[in-house]
Amino acid sequence: MSTTPPAPTQPPRNGGDLVVESLTALGATTVFGLPGQHALGVFDALRRSALRYVGLRVENNAGFAADAYARATHGVAPLLVSTGPGALMTLAALQEAAAASAAVLAVGSQVPLAGLGGGRHGYLHELTDQSASFRGVVKSVHTARTASQIPSAVAAAWESALSTPHGPVWLEIPQDVLLAPVDVPPVAGLGVEPRELAPRPELVAAAAERLARAERPVILAGGGVVRAGAEAELLALAERLRAPVATTFGGKGAFPWEHPLSLQSWLEDRHTTSFLEDADTLLVVGSGLGELSSNYHTFRPRGRVVQIEADLGKLESNHAALGLHADARLALSALVEEVARYEGGTAGDGTGAAREVSPEAAVSGLLGRVRDRLAGQDLDLEQRVLASVRDALPDDAVSCWDMTILAYWAWSAFDPRRSNALHSAQGAGGLGYGFPAALGVAVADPERPVLAVSGDGGAMYSIAELATARQYDLPVTWLIVDDGGYGILREYMTDAFGRATATELARPDFVALAESFGVPAVRTSPDRLRTDLAAAFAAPGPSVVVLPARLRMFAPTHLAD
Structure with a gap:
């Protein structure tokens, strides 16, 4: 007698499977995070999925890694964390993602359904209203209270994160919902339609006329140009108008550094501020003209301002303008086409009066x-150190900068050589960004070397991630500038009060500490820095280069000499 073999059984699935299946259906390939008790359902589901999981040692660092991954890929970076302390540890990273318009989809667990509202059951990690902690930080907050709600909630969060302007979102799911068995087919065909922001035609026409008739048009390009991938449109418009272009610190790489019309990024300089103020029409694209982009709010435009901004809250928030609430790429593309309608196909010196000095000569004079x-x-030491970093860094590499004096120099003086190749935490300004962000970039493209730059103070925020770099063998070279304290705060306090307080730090032997993680490390000097960095970039896997040096900032150039 023959026996029919039993039909193969599918492995049990739960709410966590619906999360990872939904992410996969929407196009995710990689997730960042750190597990916790209430989130175990979704982490267990990862092993039944094709998603690549990259685990960091601290939730905030996982958020920074996801932020940089989203910037590097122009896509969504899922971030998986647990309830209470794990969730709250992401807030600083999500604030940076919000400031930089990075599409991080943070998925956090919650206490079981019975405990929602707080205080009734005394669950571990319980908060009265966990989602309330995120509402002032992220673009949108989402909750799934049943398994059937999970796919739609993930899709809504994904769509919000990727709609213009990009930004972080928060989704939370209770523990018992993640663990409960489900009897539905695997998620497939989940679709979203992220919103694009096209400019209104009448505003494009008005902006084009102002720019075409301007005698001294100037463009200030911000991070919105980079996030929108609008570099080609910016170049086309600038060359048609023969308009000089300055980039904000977040917009570095949006315009070729050595172009004859490039004012580069010297925004903390009174000469640059004056040049921008002197424009009879200033086009500000992808910037809210905030504190750093306006030279600490000393910028006072004398001409007319045209502003293209995807974030409605930043439109005309600091200066009156002809405001276009639009995606930078769509708006610039429309402006290029509309400006071309003017006589001769070129503007700037066509319908406007003849310029006494050519735009190219004006740019050269300013940079001089x-x-x-x-x-x-x-400031020879500071300029030599920055030049050594630039010379050693391959042209196709990406650099990620913490809040440290050398980074402040890089904002103004560093040529990234291409767009979307320099990332920093200058949006929100939190310490500890550089190294975990570099890990996120390396995960996005492990074939290219990545540079992280930190001071010794900021380095201690993310030192645990040396284990992450080693575990995943990520090609990140970490330059730690060791000046024995919080260097920029030391300068600020000394300038303001005559002496510094609470800025001096005991710190480890960074070389020995890195080697204890199995990461090669070397102590260098300004004279050997270029050689030691180049060797680190050429070697596989992670490495650390420690530079003992006390660098200084250039003078506060927003003040009159």
Whole structure:
């Protein structure tokens, strides 16, 4: 007698499977995070999925890694964390993602359904209203209270994160919902339609006329140009108008650094501020003209301002303008086409009066004044160090910068050589960004070397991630500038009060500490920095280069000399 073999059984699925299946259906390939008790359902489901999981040692660092991954890929970066302390540890990273318009989809667990509302059952990690902690930080907050709600909630969160302007979102799911068995087919065909922001035609026409008739048009390009992938449109418009272009710190790489019309990024310089103020029409695209982009709010435009901004809250928030609430790429593309309608196909010196000095000569003169100003401040060491970093870094590499004096120099003086290749935490300004962000970039493209730059103070925020770098063998070289304290705060306090308080730090032997993680490390000097960095970039896997040096900032150039 023959026996019919039993039909193969499918492995048990739960609410966590619906999360990972939904993410996969929407196009995710990689997730970042750190497990916790209430989130075990979704982490167990990862092993039944094709998603690549990258686990960091601290939730905030996982958030920074996801932020940089989203910037590097122009896509959504899922971040999986647990309830209470794990969730709250992501807030600083999500604030940075919000400031930089990085599409991080944070999925956090919750206490069981019976405990929602707080205080009734005394669950571990319980908060009265966990989602309330996120509402002032992220674009949108989502909750799934049943398994059947999970796919739609994940899709809604994904769509919100990727709609213009991009930004972080928060989704939370109770523990018992993640663990409960489900008897539905695997998620497939889940679709979203992220919103694009096209400019209104009448505003494009008005902006084009102002720019075409301007005698001295100037463009200030912000991070919105990079996030929108609008570099080609910016170049086309600038060349048609023959308009000089400055980039904000977040917009570095949006315009070619050595282009004859490039004012580069010297926004903390009174000569640059004056140049922008002197424009009879200033086009601000992808920037809210906040504190850093306006030279600490000293910028006072004398001409007319046209502003293209996807974030409605930033439109005309600091200066009156002809405001276009639009995606930078769509708006710039429309402007290029509309400006071309004017006589001769070129503008700037066509319908406007003849310029006394060519735009290219004006740009060259400004950059000369900037160089002369720096030359009088005895800053040879700082400029040599930054030049050594630039010379050692391969042209196709990406750099990620913490809040440290060398990063402040890089905002103004560093040529990233291409767009979307320099990331920093200058949006929200939290310490500890550089190294975990570099890990996120390396996960996105492990074939290219990545540079992280931190001071010794910021390095201690993310030192545990040396284990992550080693575990995943990520090609990140970490430059730690060791000056024995919080260097920029030391300068600020000394300038303001005559002496610094609470800025000096005991710190470890960074070389020995890195080697204890199995990460090669070397202590360098300004004279050997270029050689040691180049060797680190050429070697596989992670490495650390420690530079003992006390660097200084250039003088506060928003003040009159």
